[in-house]
Amino acid sequence: MRLDRGFLAEHASHTNEGILERALHLEVGGERCFSVLYLPDEPREPGFAVCHSYGLELLTIRRTERAVARALAGAGHPVISFHGRGYGDSTGDLAAQGLDRHVEDLRAAADRLRAEAGVQRLGLFGARFGGLVAGTAAREGGVDRLVLVNPATSGPAYFGQLLREMRLVQMSLQSGGPRRSMTDLLDQLDREGVLDVLGYAVHRGLYRDLEGVDLTADLGAFAGPALLLHVAKRPGPPKDLLALAERIGQAGGECEVAFVREPPGAVFGSAAFVSTNDPMARVDVSEPMVEEIASRTVAWMGA
Amino acid sequence: MSVEEFPLYVPMGEDRLCAVLAAPEGEMHDLGVVLLTGGNYTRVHRNRMWVRVARALAERGFPSIRVDYHGVGDSTGRARFDMEIPFDSDALAAADFLQRATGVTRLVMLATCFGGRNAVVAAAKHPDAVAATVFPMPVLVPRDRGPLPLRSRVRRWLKGRTLGRKLLRRPSIRRIRTRAHAHRDQPAMIVSPKLKEALKAFLPRGTVRFVYGELSDSLVEIRHCLDEVLPRLAEAERRNVRLDVVEGADLHRFQSLEEQDIVVDRAVGSVLDTFRSLEARAPHPAGRPA
Numbered sequence: 001m002r003l004d005r006g007f008l009a010e011h012a013s014h015t016n017e018g019i020l021e022r023a024l025h026l027e028v029g030g031e032r033c034f035s036v037l038y039l040p041d042e043p044r045e046p047g048f049a050v051c052h053s054y055g056l057e058l059l060t061i062r063r064t065e066r067a068v069a070r071a072l073a074g075a076g077h078p079v080i081s082f083h084g085r086g087y088g089d090s091t092g093d094l095a096a097q098g099l100d101r102h103v104e105d106l107r108a109a110a111d112r113l114r115a116e117a118g119v120q121r122l123g124l125f126g127a128r129f130g131g132l133v134a135g136t137a138a139r140e141g142g143v144d145r146l147v148l149v150n151p152a153t154s155g156p157a158y159f160g161q162l163l164r165e166m167r168l169v170q171m172s173l174q175s176g177g178p179r180r181s182m183t184d185l186l187d188q189l190d191r192e193g194v195l196d197v198l199g200y201a202v203h204r205g206l207y208r209d210l211e212g213v214d215l216t217a218d219l220g221a222f223a224g225p226a227l228l229l230h231v232a233k234r235p236g237p238p239k240d241l242l243a244l245a246e247r248i249g250q251a252g253g254e255c256e257v258a259f260v261r262e263p264p265g266a267v268f269g270s271a272a273f274v275s276t277n278d279p280m281a282r283v284d285v286s287e288p289m290v291e292e293i294a295s296r297t298v299a300w301m302g303a
Numbered sequence: 304m305s306v307e308e309f310p311l312y313v314p315m316g317e318d319r320l321c322a323v324l325a326a327p328e329g330e331m332h333d334l335g336v337v338l339l340t341g342g343n344y345t346r347v348h349r350n351r352m353w354v355r356v357a358r359a360l361a362e363r364g365f366p367s368i369r370v371d372y373h374g375v376g377d378s379t380g381r382a383r384f385d386m387e388i389p390f391d392s393d394a395l396a397a398a399d400f401l402q403r404a405t406g407v408t409r410l411v412m413l414a415t416c417f418g419g420r421n422a423v424v425a426a427a428k429h430p431d432a433v434a435a436t437v438f439p440m441p442v443l444v445p446r447d448r449g450p451l452p453l454r455s456r457v458r459r460w461l462k463g464r465t466l467g468r469k470l471l472r473r474p475s476i477r478r479i480r481t482r483a484h485a486h487r488d489q490p491a492m493i494v495s496p497k498l499k500e501a502l503k504a505f506l507p508r509g510t511v512r513f514v515y516g517e518l519s520d521s522l523v524e525i526r527h528c529l530d531e532v533l534p535r536l537a538e539a540e541r542r543n544v545r546l547d548v549v550e551g552a553d554l555h556r557f558q559s560l561e562e563q564d565i566v567v568d569r570a571v572g573s574v575l576d577t578f579r580s581l582e583a584r585a586p587h588p589a590g591r592p593a
Contacts (some may be wrong), residue, residue, distance in 0.1 A: 001331045001366075001406045003307075008559055011311040013321045016379050023310035023321060023377070034310055034323070036377055062376055088311065088347050089323050089354060169558065171465075198558045199350050271343040273384055279459075280444055282342055282384035282417075284374070292517045 026030040026082060028108040029101075029227050034089035035082035038073035043239040046071050046121035046144050047113045049106060050081035051130035051137070055162065055200040058088055061127050064149065064268075064290050068125055070122055070283055075301060078117035079125075083092035094201060095194065099209035103137045107249075121145075125297070128152055128269055135244075136213060139220030146226040146248075147297050153240040155210020158263040166197045183202060199263060202228040216243035223251040227258065227300045229293060256300060260292045304329060306361040309404075312378075321377035321534060322346060322370040322397060324404055325357035334433075334578050336360055336367035337398050337408035337425070341416030342384040345376030348415070349557045355411070358572045365574060366405045366460060370397040384417060386441055387497055394425035397512040402431065409427045409589045411577055413570055415557075416440050419524050420498060423511065427504040433581060434510045438572040439555045442524040443492040455491045462520075494528045502544075510543045510577065515560075516554035 013022035020039040025032040050069055053061045084105040085092030091279040110122050123145035126134030131151020140145055152158035163185055180188075189195045195202045226248050230237040237245075237257055248255040263286040265274050272290075273282035304326040312319035321345065338353045340346065346369040347354050357367045372393045374382025384390075398410050412422035412435040419440025426432035445455075461467030470476055502511065513529075515522045525546065533541050549565055557563050 001333055003366075004404050004406075008309045008311060008324065011313070011400075012309070014312045014314075016319070021312070021319075021377075023312065025308070025310065032308070036310075036321075056349065059347070059349075059376075060343070062345055066377060088351065112514055195394070196560045199556075199560060199563055201560060251362075273342045273382070278385075279455075280386040284382065286390075 014235070016070070017074065019070065021056070026105075026106050026108050026112055028085060028159060028266055029092075031085045032090060033082050033085060033092075033108070035080055035112065036069070037113070038069050038079040038081075039117055040073050040078060042076060043078045043117045043119055044076040045119050046123045046148075047078040047080070047110075047117050047119035048123040048125055048145075049110045049113060050079060051124060051125055051126035051133040052083060053107060053269070054129035054158075055197065057128050058083075059132070060271060062270050063284075063286060064127060064293055065125070065130075067290045067294040068123055068147075068297050071298045072301065075298045077123070077187060077301065078113060078119055079118075080109045080113040082106075082258065087180075095203045095205065096102050098205045099133075099136060099191040099205070099213070102133045103140065105135065105290055106137050108165065108292055123147065126151060126166070129158060132158060132213065135215040135219065135222075138222035138224075139215075141221035143222055144224045145301075146222065146224065147229070147300070148226065148244075148291060149229045150231050150242070150243070151215070151228070153216050153244050154214040155207070157240070159210065162197050162202065163195075216240055216247055219247050219251060222248070223253045225254045225256075227297065229254050229258055229260055229296065231260045231262060231293065233262050235261075245257075258261075258296055258300075259287055260296065263288050304364060306358050308357075311397050311400075313368075313400045315373060315393060316381040318373040319378060320370050320373060320393055320396060322368050322400070323357070324337045324366065324368045324401065325361045326366040326405060327361045327364050330364070331366050331405065331407070332364045332578060333407050334365055334409045334411060334574070334581070335398075335401045335405055336365055336411045336413055336574055337394055337401060337422075338367055338369040338410065339394055339414035339418030339422050340372075341418055342372065342375065344380065345370045350560070350563055352445055352557065352570075354562050355567045359567065359571045360574055363571070363575065363576070366401065366407060368397045368401040370394075386417070386420065386444055387495060389421045389424045389497070390417075391421050391424040391428060394421045395429055397427050398425065398432070409581065411436065413574070413576055414438070414440070415566075420495070423498060423505065424501045426511075427501040430479075432505070432509055434512070434577040435505070436512045436514065436570060436572075436577075438514050438570075439516070439519050439521045439525075440528055442498060442521065444495045446491055446493050453492045478581050494524075498528065499532050503535065506536060506540045506543045507587050511543070512545045512547060512573050512576075514547045514549065514554065514566075516552035516575070517548050517550050518553045519537055519555045521549065521555065553569075 083090040084093030086097045121144040124134035127149035131148040245255040272286040371378040373380035414422035415438040419437035426435040
């Protein structure tokens with residue numbers, strides 16, 4: 001049995017509606033990061049890097065990230081999406097993945113995009129935790145545009161929400177599940193270095209790194225245009241999103257806040273395929289929402 | 304043994320399925336593994352379970368492919384999942400690709416949830432499939448297509464709520480339901496005819512291992528399925544089915560790191576068992592001890 005490397009190389013890319021999509025590994029710090037490049041024929045500035053979310057959202061938000069990447073590439077902007085070290089198909093240890101390494105992986109992806117597509121300017125797209133990473137990278141400079149969807153604006157708030165969701169799920173379990181207070185859970189994280197949040201490990205290092213991150217208070221060097229999308233059942237952006245928009249405005253950046261309605265049955269960041277009237281079928285209820293996020297992003301870029 | 308991985312796109316008609324092929328750096332065994340998920344998970348599975356399985360298998364000399372269905376993850380196309388319309392074409396395309404890229408002549412399908420249905424149907428259709436290992440999957444379908452009868456909708460609604468589940472577990476309610484069931488001519492839900500058909504087609508030449516948690520709601524369903532299928536099989540074919548019940552586990556939603564470790568261990572173990580039993584029957588010239 002021998003690998004046919006030529007055959008594998010032939011299938012590392014394909015052309016989808018005129019856009020070359022190429023799957024590859026980025027080398028970062030001795031590890032391999034799974035990436036997909038979306039390369040239009042005639043690339044235009046800026047290129048975009050997609051920052052993925054955390055936990056189950058790495059899988060569920062991929063649907064949105066893919067649609068946005070293809071839409072941006074369709075409008076001429078080259079895009080790279082990637083899995084950071086310790087995530088998805090990449091190698092590496094998630095326990096060692098502090099905030100600095102998230103930004104380092106993003107920089108490596110952006111460098112690859114520049115090298116492959118010949119673009120100089122960089123935009124970042126991120127949803128939920130991906131928005132927090134994108135915002136953190138933007139603080140350090142070198143980012144021209146931000147598109148954030150329901151971004152987490154502070155580390156403690158994001159992880160606090162994860163823990164609350166975990167407690168709710170555990171309370172609904174048949175066995176009743178362990179009912180522990182937030183303080184107990186954080187003590188355990190401190191003591192043991194890791195917390196099992198519904199089958200996803202939250203590591204102390206990343207939690208501690210993110211404790212001091214609040215994008216609404218500090219967006220550092222970023223003063224570029226930004227699009228903040230609020231995806232929900234009802235309009236009326238949350239306070240932290242408005243505060244983030246205000247912060248960008250104070251730095252001299254133009255910031256648009258737009259609302260995208262969640263269709264019935266869909267919740268941004270949750271499973272896309274759900275049963276409706278037919279108990280045997282699972283349909284993609286998120287599709288209109290995903291398409292609107294993609295089209296609004298492209299329209300904003302063209303404005 | 305070092306592991307190599309290749310991100311790639313598997314052709315399937317007009318669509319391209321994003322996949323990662325994992326293989327040992329050196330010589331490999333003549334047994335490849337196709338890793339399938341339920342519809343809402345991408346190829347990596349929850350908390351990278353399939354990534355861990357693929358790497359563990361490659362370290363032991365087995366190549367594998369983990370794939371996004373069309374319309375899911377990084378693949379192209381649009382998806383609509385229907386329990387009675389399996390995505391076996393996706394599984395077959397991945398299996399053919401793995402064979403073409405590595406030269407393996409024997410295949411194992413490894414799957415959870417909706418992927419289990421795809422795995423069994425694909426195994427029945429692929430001439431080189433020798434085994435399927437399936438973690439909890441949906442087995443029952445409505446007798447009549449269309450909206451569920453009222454009693455099933457009420458039960459479904461109750462099962463989705465903590466108090467409802469407690470109510471359904473009460474002995475008095477169970478007795479009432481059992482009496483009502485006895486008076487009913489036909490149950491509302493039946494074992495999927497397509498699944499039964501696929502099992503009957505595959506079991507004469509391959510093995511199917513079901514791995515269920517003792518606490519899984521669907522354990523009763525798979526037992527019901529096997530009660531219907533096994534009596535219709537020859538003795539030798541019956542020996543090709545195995546139901547492993549893991550004590551104290553659920554193995555359905557994989558919502559703890561501990562349960563995920565069980566799934567990874569059982570998945571890798573099932574491939575090793577398959578390989579050993581194949582080698583015991585007819586050692587492959589290129590085979591090495593796993």
